[in-house]
């Protein structure tokens with residue numbers, strides 16, 4: 148069966164998406180939370196291979212100025228085959244009307260995004276729910 152690309156929320160098995168993020172790995176994301184955040188995202192993409200969910204991503208956006216790309220993951224069995232690049236390219240195409248598209252990478256994954264045209268921001272800042280843990284995981288500079 149060919150790879151199927153869709154943004155259809157109604158077909159998503161949120162438990163399956165949660166399992167994809169766990170195995171990718173991109174952390175533990177509760178199925179109900181995923182349903183909420185994907186439902187609130189302007190753009191999203193799901194990739195199915197033979198009926199199995201093997202990739203996903205989403206963009207929070209305001210329609211003109213800012214778009215924030217997040218929750219990008221490909222199943223380990225399918226990594227290294229160009230799916231991640233296609234997920235980003237398809238999401239970027241949908242963000243075409245926005246003046247800036249922002250993301251932060253998992254530490255160590257920066258080069259993946261640099262290959263796709265992203266450049267490091269010099270003044271990006273964030274407030275995380277757990278600032279200490281975000282620092283320990285490499286997302287924030289020392290307090």
Ligand SMILES: CC(C)(COP(=O)(O)OP(=O)(O)OC[C@H]1O[C@@H](n2cnc3c(N)ncnc32)[C@H](O)[C@@H]1OP(=O)(O)O)[C@@H](O)C(=O)NCCC(=O)NCCS
Pocket residue numbers: 171172173219220221222225226227228229230231232233251252253255256257258259262
């Ligand atoms: C990061 C991830 C999405 C990449 O998906 P993928 O399908 O394996 O990537 P692709 O095969 O499309 O690779 C696209 C390009 O990026 C490069 N690339 C892939 N992973 C990379 C990495 N970790 N570091 C640097 N370059 C990387 C590839 O070599 C390829 O380069 P090329 O086009 O010049 O040949 C995938 O590895 C993943 O899901 N990882 C776990 C979850 C995660 O970290 N998500 C990112 C959150 S910020």
